[in-house]
Amino acid sequence: MTAAVPPGGFSAPKGVPEYVGPEFTSVRDTLVREADRAGYAHIELPVFEDTALYARGVGESTDVVSKEMYSFDDRGGRSVTLRPEGTAGVVRSVIEHGLDRGGLPVKLRYTGPFFRYERPQAGRFRQLQQVGVEAIGVDDPALDAEVLAVADAGFRALGLRRYRLEITSLGDATTRPQYRQELTRFLEKLDLDEATRERARINPLRVLDDKRPEVREQLTDAPLMIDHLSDSAAAHHAAVKRHLDDLGVSYVENPWMVRGLDYYTKTTFEFVHDGLGSQSGIGGGGRYDGLMAELGGQDLSGVGFGLGVDRALLACRVEEAGLDTASRVEVFGVPLGDAAKDRLVGIIGALRRAGIRADLAYGGRGLKGAMKAADRSGARFALVLGERDLEAGEIQLKDLADGSQQAIALDGAAAAVDRALEDS
RNA sequence: GUGGGUGUAGCUCAGUUGGCAGAGCACUGGGUUGUGAUCCCAGGUGUCGCGGGUUCAAGUCCCGUCACUCACCCCA
Known part of the structure; x- marks a missing residue:
């Protein structure tokens, strides 16, 4: 059976962005670099896992698990799920390989695609790209602050300014159950629609970040977790803020903030950009006390974050931050005729072996067209070679920035180009 | 999952009360078989998203559908 080409041709799956050119990797690598600088080791993880890992780790009551997962049975009848987030996979790997039996904390960072079955929108994709870190095994507020500082440094390094860091504490197991009861009693008295009531029943905290004005109004006097912290959670929170001050990371407290994943405790945070429309979160995370167990x-x-590379890239565009516009190559070969092309192919190869990015005009284009291609490539120099030069044993090295040109010896041309690049 | 907007060339878009499918940019070639980013000339592309309907005639009107997009929701 041969499948037909659909009308209008094949297209990428719905909600899956594609990136051509240097911008995407530049943003991703800049974010990752800050994690490397703080000593986080790379971990390469599976893109799909046992469905139960996410159901148990992320929380059955979350939307991510209950309606947004890409789950399917493989040919062996196992239910697997394309990863919707990174933390559960990292924790599973740490446990499986006993990484927590050595020195603590275990500091890991990862990058790659994640999948959520959602309706696509500006900054919201079904295949999304994240950079994340996890520091597992030590419950130290200084580590929370480090994680926050790493994320903040990444956004700063991208040149972003129009964002803010919102933090709060979701408390710990000693006082959260009582608080939850108190909040439930409060919510029961409000005038809410059926869907929101249901949400309040499953996870009352989630109602707190409802954006609708008519709901917000009723929440003004809602009890807040931040006012119900245990002594140790309160001390932890105060210490995190102190460390952030020492690190020069600015933040605002947002006691209404709620996370979409159930495992968070104590420190919780979100980076919010104000130029992205409704999908404004460019990163988020926090501490999780019970997930390992x-x-x-x-x-x-443990404590960690996930940063949205897609959204960070959009934010860079909005702020017109310095995205990488690096040229493809440094040198571009322009051959005139077959004999010259034979020789130039070898020279371009020698340049590449010497670590210089180089390309040449293929396809027997005329001089004018080949020069145009050289211009478009972004190369600093063009190497023009024709019959006349071959006879003279020379090649023309043209500086594309100022138009000047000089003849250099064909023998050892690659080394001469190398020197010219270093001088320029 | 719910609601609004938009689908015409590779890109950005124009297309009148229904009457021959267009512009700019980009691309390729030439002007200048040895010089690009300026200028001039030439050239090409269209299932007008897809399927049906009305009509002598549909890019245009009607119905359906798909896609994109924005917002709700949710979240990185």
């Missing part, structure tokens, strides 16, 4: 490991605390 929940997934069958030691009862260790």
Whole structure:
């Protein structure tokens, strides 16, 4: 059976962005670099996992798990899921390979695609790209602050300014159940629609970040977790803020903030950009006390973040931040005739072996067209070679920035170009 | 999952009360078989998103559908 080409041709799956050119990797690598600088080791993880890992790790009651996962049965009848987030996979790997049996904290960073079945929108994709870190095994507010500082440094390095860091504390197991009850009692008295009531029943905290004005109004006097912290959680929160001040990371407190994933405790945060429309979160994360144990490991605390590379790139465009516009190559070969092309192919190859990015005009184009291609390539120099030069044993090195040109010896041309690039 | 907007050339778009499918940019070639980013000339592309309907005639009107997009929701 041969499948037909659809009318209008094939297209990428709905909600999957594609990036051509240097911009995407530039943004991603800039964000990752700050994690490397703080000693986080790369971990390459599976893109799909046992469905139960996410159901258990992320939380059955979250929208991410209940309606947004790409789950399917493989040919062996196992239910697997394309990863909707990174933390559960990292924690699973740490437990499986006993990474937490050595020195703590285990500091890991990852990057790659994640998948959520959502209706696409500006800054919201079904395949999204994240850079993330996790520091597992030590419950130290200084580590929370480090994670926050790494994310902030990444956005700063991109040249972003129009964002803010919002933080709060979601408390710990000693006082959260009581608070939850108190909040539930409060919400029961409000005038809410059926869907919101249902949400209040499943996870009352989630109602707190409802954006609708008529709901917000009723929430003004809602009890807040930040006012119900245990002594140790309050001390932890105060210490995080102190460390942030020492690190020069500015933040605002947002006690209404809620995370979409159930595992967060204590420090919780979100980076919000004000130029992106309704999908304004460019990064988020926090501490998780129970996740390691929940997934069958030691009862260790962890802290981490996930940064949205797609959204960070959009933010760079909005702010006209310095995106990488690096040229493809440094040198471009322009051959005139077959004999010259034979020789130039070898010279371009020698340049590449010497670590210089180089390309040449293929396809037997005329001089004018080949020069145009050289211009478009962004190369600093063009190497023009024709019959006349071959006879003279020379090649023309043209500086495309100022138009000047000089003849250099064909023998050892690659080395001469190398020197010219260093001088320029 | 819910609601609004938009689908015409590779890109950005114009297309009148229904009457031959267009512009700019980009691309390719030439003017200048040895010089690009300026200028001049030439050239090409269209399932007018897709399917049906009305009509002598549909890019244009009607119905359906798909896609994109923005917002709700949710979240990075």
